[in-house]
Amino acid sequence: MITVKNLCKNYGEIKAVDNVNFCISKGEVVSLLGPNGAGKTTLMRMMTGYVDPTAGEVDIFGQDIKKHRLECLKRIGYVSETGFLYNDMSVFDFIEFCAALRGITGTKFVDNLRETLASLDLEEVVNQKIDSLSKGFKRRVGIAAAMIHKPEILILDEPTEGLDPGQKFSTRSFIREYGKNHIIIVSTHIMEEVEALSNRVILLNRGKLVKNTTPDELKTLFPENDIETAFLKITSEDR
Amino acid sequence: MFKQISPIFRREFFAYFNTGLGSIMLAVYLLLSMFAAFYLGNFFEVGNFDLFSFFYFQPYIFLIVTPALTMRLWAEERKSGSIEFILTQPVSLTAVVFAKFLAAWSFAFVMLLSTVPFWIYMNAEFALDNMNILCAYVACILMAGMFCAAGCMISSFNSSPVTAYILTLFIIWGVIGVNFSPLIRLLPADGSVLSGIMQALNFDKHFQDMVSGQVSMDNLIYYFSAVFLSLWLNVVSIEYKKG
Numbered sequence: 340m341i342t343v344k345n346l347c348k349n350y351g352e353i354k355a356v357d358n359v360n361f362c363i364s365k366g367e368v369v370s371l372l373g374p375n376g377a378g379k380t381t382l383m384r385m386m387t388g389y390v391d392p393t394a395g396e397v398d399i400f401g402q403d404i405k406k407h408r409l410e411c412l413k414r415i416g417y418v419s420e421t422g423f424l425y426n427d428m429s430v431f432d433f434i435e436f437c438a439a440l441r442g443i444t445g446t447k448f449v450d451n452l453r454e455t456l457a458s459l460d461l462e463e464v465v466n467q468k469i470d471s472l473s474k475g476f477k478r479r480v481g482i483a484a485a486m487i488h489k490p491e492i493l494i495l496d497e498p499t500e501g502l503d504p505g506q507k508f509s510t511r512s513f514i515r516e517y518g519k520n521h522i523i524i525v526s527t528h529i530m531e532e533v534e535a536l537s538n539r540v541i542l543l544n545r546g547k548l549v550k551n552t553t554p555d556e557l558k559t560l561f562p563e564n565d566i567e568t569a570f571l572k573i574t575s576e577d578r
Numbered sequence: 579m580f581k582q583i584s585p586i587f588r589r590e591f592f593a594y595f596n597t598g599l600g601s602i603m604l605a606v607y608l609l610l611s612m613f614a615a616f617y618l619g620n621f622f623e624v625g626n627f628d629l630f631s632f633f634y635f636q637p638y639i640f641l642i643v644t645p646a647l648t649m650r651l652w653a654e655e656r657k658s659g660s661i662e663f664i665l666t667q668p669v670s671l672t673a674v675v676f677a678k679f680l681a682a683w684s685f686a687f688v689m690l691l692s693t694v695p696f697w698i699y700m701n702a703e704f705a706l707d708n709m710n711i712l713c714a715y716v717a718c719i720l721m722a723g724m725f726c727a728a729g730c731m732i733s734s735f736n737s738s739p740v741t742a743y744i745l746t747l748f749i750i751w752g753v754i755g756v757n758f759s760p761l762i763r764l765l766p767a768d769g770s771v772l773s774g775i776m777q778a779l780n781f782d783k784h785f786q787d788m789v790s791g792q793v794s795m796d797n798l799i800y801y802f803s804a805v806f807l808s809l810w811l812n813v814v815s816i817e818y819k820k821g
Binding site: 425439 | 585589596597658666820
């Protein structure tokens, strides 16, 4: 379970995240939705311990990530906005490196690798250099590296960015399947993704949490009955 | 701690070879070392029982090559965004800093190791003072560690590897170039505090002591405290900049 309590992050006078509170339980796929500058990335960075909050706390299964950073990070897989990969390494070497950082070696690594590669359709490129891969494959290698240790929490920033329709479909299927028994937090701008993936939406605007609801409820808030309109109206009302 | 350091060390160390930077640096180092020893150091004209012509120029050669080894270690991570990747892994920042430093230092060690055949060959030709030469090699290894730690620290302040290279070059140049000996001679010879501090900070004194075969505790303390201070500043800088 992730508990975000009175979380604030200020950069000088700017309030990037302003008193945000929510809880996410096992089996939930939650979309973080919001316009650019809403505070989604800062929120994710605080949830992964990369950025320290100005006030408030993030509890990962009851442990404050600021105080128990390493223990909490062992339970999290994170693909950042940049989706960084070491281009000079092969897919296998990069995933092995990520596994080694988490102390996963030997047969456990081989078993996890086989399963991860199969679920993300990466078997054919496992020995290729990352540099030679398409954007879609690189994105999936990033996800594979983030989940090689089978994390209880998977945090993905724009996971289907740059994927073709077929790749989008298989990645979303994978996220839905994995989300049945884990916590998944997805930051996205794509409305169809919110509907296709999540069972809850956290809408952020100017650092504030403006809605914490289900995609279906979000749709019914306005007569147009679609998420995009709801998103546009809520974020413009808040200005 | 070792389990955390090992994968990052391996990744950084082998990256020197994967990217080709390592092979280039190795070639540049060997060329400069041999050029300096034979051409600038008049190798066959001075008595070289301790390979003095070779070791005398090592600080200046490391001044050029060390910044190239360390410039990308943190600056590149910042530039590419990989710093977020590495700092969201369950690895302590101290372990990451130490692993990167160790990778650069190990590569510097490989560079020094590549000159051992020269030592062996000279042994066959001349009667050398091998104990003295061994001490000089130890001095070079410690000096390389000190320069690598400084380079890592400077790299952590920047997001441009080129800026990191230039700044590291100037810092190391400052360390090598600041020779307090003339000042110390002007001070009263009663062992004043100021004279003691100047002696303690004098790179030339510590390096030349070891190259001439005198390994003492204050030399070791000098090198290791410089490494420790640089790595500590490296940790503080990353911690501060990540917000």
